[in-house]
Amino acid sequence: xxxxxxxxxxxxxxxxxxxxxxxxxxxxxxxxxxxxxxxxxxxxxxxxxxxxxxxxxxxxxxxxxxxxxxxxxxxxxxxxxxxxxxxxxxxxxxxxxxxxxxxxxxxxxxxxxxxxxxxxxxxxxxxxxxxxxxxxxxxxxxxxxxxxxxxxxxxxxxxxxxxxxxxxxxxxxxxxxxxxxxxxxxxxxxxxxxxxxxxxxxxxxxxxxxxxxxxxxxxxxxxxxxxxxxxxxxxxxxxxxxxxxxxxxxxxxxxxxxxxxxxxxxxxxxxxxxxxxxxxxxxxxxxxxxxxxxxxxxxxxxxxxxxxxxxxxxxxxxxxxxxxxxxxxxxxxxxxxxxxxxxxxxxxxxxxxxxxxxxxxxxxxxxxxxxxxxxxxxxxxxxxxxxxxxxxxxxxxxxxxxxxxxxxxxxxxxxxxxxxxxxxxxxxxxxxxxxxxxxxxxxxxxxxxxxxxxxxxxxxxxxxxxxxxxxxxxxxxxxxxxx
Ligand code: AMP
Ligand code: ZN
Numbered sequence: 220x221x222x223x224x225x226x227x228x229x230x231x232x233x234x235x236x237x238x239x240x241x242x243x244x245x246x247x248x249x250x251x252x253x254x255x256x257x258x259x260x261x262x263x264x265x266x267x268x269x270x271x272x273x274x275x276x277x278x279x280x281x282x283x284x285x286x287x288x289x290x291x292x293x294x295x296x297x298x299x300x301x302x303x304x305x306x307x308x309x310x311x312x313x314x315x316x317x318x319x320x321x322x323x324x325x326x327x328x329x330x331x332x333x334x335x336x337x338x339x340x341x342x343x344x345x346x347x348x349x350x351x352x353x354x355x356x357x358x359x360x361x362x363x364x365x366x367x368x369x370x371x372x373x374x375x376x377x378x379x380x381x382x383x384x385x386x387x388x389x390x391x392x393x394x395x396x397x398x399x400x401x402x403x404x405x406x407x408x409x410x411x412x413x414x415x416x417x418x419x420x421x422x423x424x425x426x427x428x429x430x431x432x433x434x435x436x437x438x439x440x441x442x443x444x445x446x447x448x449x450x451x452x453x454x455x456x457x458x459x460x461x462x463x464x465x466x467x468x469x470x471x472x473x474x475x476x477x478x479x480x481x482x483x484x485x486x487x488x489x490x491x492x493x494x495x496x497x498x499x500x501x502x503x504x505x506x507x508x509x510x511x512x513x514x515x516x517x518x519x520x521x522x523x524x525x526x527x528x529x530x531x532x533x534x535x536x537x538x539x540x541x542x543x544x545x546x547x548x549x550x551x552x553x554x555x556x557x558x559x560x561x562x563x564x565x566x567x568x569x570x571x572x573x574x575x576x577x578x579x580x581x582x583x584x585x586x587x588x589x590x591x592x593x594x595x596x597x598x599x600x601x602x603x604x605x606x607x608x609x610x611x612x613x614x615x616x617x618x619x620x621x622x623x624x625x626x627x628x629x630x631x632x633x634x635x636x637x638x639x640x641x642x643x644x645x646x647x648x649x650x651x652x653x654x655x656x657x658x659x660x661x662x663x664x665x666x667x668x669x670x671x672x673x674x675x676x677x678x679x680x681x682x683x684x685x686x687x688x689x690x691x692x693x694x695x696x697x698x699x700x701x702x
Contacts, residue, residue: 220275220583222455223532225382225463225486230585233485235454241272241279242449244483245336246441246458246466249286250320251305254327255506256522256537257492257499261459263523264489264531264586266333268457270618271582281336284444285324287317287343288424289414290437300434303423313423317341327509330519332620340444342435346426348443349435352477353412353428361476366403367416369430371473373408381471382463382486410469411436438469442477451478457487490534492526499537507537515539520622521546527588527619549621555599556612556627557634564604574598574611582618591619645696657688661697 222233235241245265248254254262272279292298305320306313325335353369356362361375373379401411414422415433425432445453458467467486474482492499499506509519525545529535577597581590598611609624616623644665646658660679667675680690683699690699 220271221585222485222487223585224484225488226483231485233454235277236452236484239278241277241455242453243269243272243279243281243455243457244441244445244449244453245281245283245456246462247283247285247339248320248324249290249301250317250324251301252320253506253508253510254324255499255508256512257507258459259327259331259333259509259522260492260526260535261457261489262328262333263331263526264588265457265487266620267527267531267588267618268455268487268586269334269336270620271586274618275579275583280338280449282338282340282445282448283336284441285317285321285339285341286437286440287313287321287341289342289435289440300422306423317343327519330509330513331523332520332622334620338448340448342440342444343424345440345443345447346428346435348447349413349439350428352439352443352446352473353430353435355477356412356473359476361473362412363405364430365405367414367431368403368411368433369413370404370409371412371469371476372405373410373472374406376472376476379408379468379472381468408465410438410465412439412473438466439473441466442470442474442482446474446478452481453483455485455487456483457489460488460490463488487531489531492535492537494537512542517542517546518549520626521549524549524552524592524621527592527621529589531586531588552595553623553626553630556609556623557630559599559609559627560605561609561631562606564606566610567603567607570601570603570607571610571614574601575614578611578615578618588619591615595619595623645693647693647696647698649698649700657683657699661690661699665697 220233221230223230245262248258269279269281287302288300290301292301292304302313302316305316309316311319321341328335353362356371357364357369360372362369362371364370413428413430413433413435415428415431422434425434445456456467456470463486471482494507509522512519512522522542522545525542526535528545574594574597578591578594581587581594584590594615595612598608598615601608601611613624644662646661648654648657660683664676664679667673667679683690687701688699689702690697
């Protein structure tokens with residue numbers, strides 16, 4: 220498979236470090252609010268990547284953190300902890316907020332057919348790991364103490380800007396968003412590993428550490444959770460493009476300083492979902508959620524379809540009109556699949572194989588899901604029987620997860636139930652006296668005719684005539700009388 224690697228800025232052949240397993244890490248949500256559909260775009264595309272790797276035969280172990288502490292209002296280590304802000308907004312405790320929005324996140328994921336990663340780890344579970352890693356970074360002079368906090372010293376690295384397709388002004392996190400710079404830092408891009416002093420003395424969750432009672436920085440969480448569950452190297456690290464800097468850049472800095480070797484091979488970044496007037500953002504207060512889509516009558520899977528229609532590296536603009544178009548196309552696709560007859564023919568192995576290859580060549584091309592969607596329409600037109608077409612579509616949907624088989628199956632059943640039942644064959648005795656034996660023989664004659672067994676049908680007619688029964692065919696049945 221060819222996969223674009225943000226670290227090398229090229230499409231590379233994907234080869235895992237270990238032949239038997241792909242180790243995949245995903246930055247999880249900061250659970251201070253509902254996920255917006257932009258966040259979920261990233262998780263949908265990462266889900267497709269995981270499922271596709273499994274489809275082509277890899278074992279995948281995927282780990283995701285839940286950020287329930289340490290993600291500050293500004294990625295530049297200033298501002299209040301987002302969790303604390305959420306708790307204050309809702310007059311609840313930080314842990315209550317974390318639980319509520321973690322559950323809400325996975326409920327949204329379920330509606331979007333996003334598989335739960337193999338390991339989901341809340342950041343507050345791993346304090347011991349952060350302390351261990353920060354300790355070594357301090358011992359080896361990659362980290363320093365200042366103003367009560369512990370910072371990573373970016374000047375100690377040979378190269379820091381790993382994803383350096385950024386503009387210099389975008390990198391100035393310390394002065395971005397009108398946030399004042401942190402005077403404790405020796406270098407502009409140094410970042411906090413452990414806080415004991417912040418302007419916000421009411422930080423809810425704090426733990427003891429060699430540097431005083433405090434809490435971890437956001438970046439160290441992902442490095443340590445990844446190492447805890449995936450060991451000292453990983454194949455793929457994913458996240459939305461906003462995480463490339465500073466979050467992922469800092470993850471690489473501290474992980475490689477700690478490990479003394481390369482940490483992650485492939486960096487996969489999903490481009491943003493934007494609204495026509497800019498970036499979708501939780502901190503703006505009003506944002507689009509899966510529940511809102513449902514309230515407006517949209518199937519969440521129509522949103523998944525909308526996302527898959529575009530390549531994950533292209534930013535995508537959300538408008539209701541765009542979603543309407545995707546939703547219309549999605550429903551039509553289900554109708555077309557429902558019109559296929561599962562009992563039509565036997566499995567056509569050659570067609571199945573040909574189409575599997577076609578699907579793989581679409582998706583092998585840097586996870587080209589828009590070609591994956593086009594593939595479904597091609598499969599509908601395949602020169603093979605209905606049963607095989609359904610099998611082709613079912614295979615692709617193991618990766619695309621658009622619920623195509625379930626939804627088309629339900630629709631097919633509904634259509635069959637709504638069809639008028641064929642009028643029964645009527646047998647009318649002219650004298651009004653029913654005769655079960657004659658009726659059964661006349662029904663058998665009718666069935667023989669239907670099956671084009673005309674000789675059989677004639678034989679029944681002749682036998683009845685020999686018994687003095689004369690018959691007259693009428694629309695939908697037959698009349699008979701004794702002569
Ligand atoms: P957060 O909950 O803010 O930590 O973000 C969760 C995930 O959503 C991260 O991978 C972000 O990079 C990603 N993300 C944030 N905003 C967007 C957006 N507008 N479109 C796509 N992904 C996003
Ligand atoms: Zn992360």
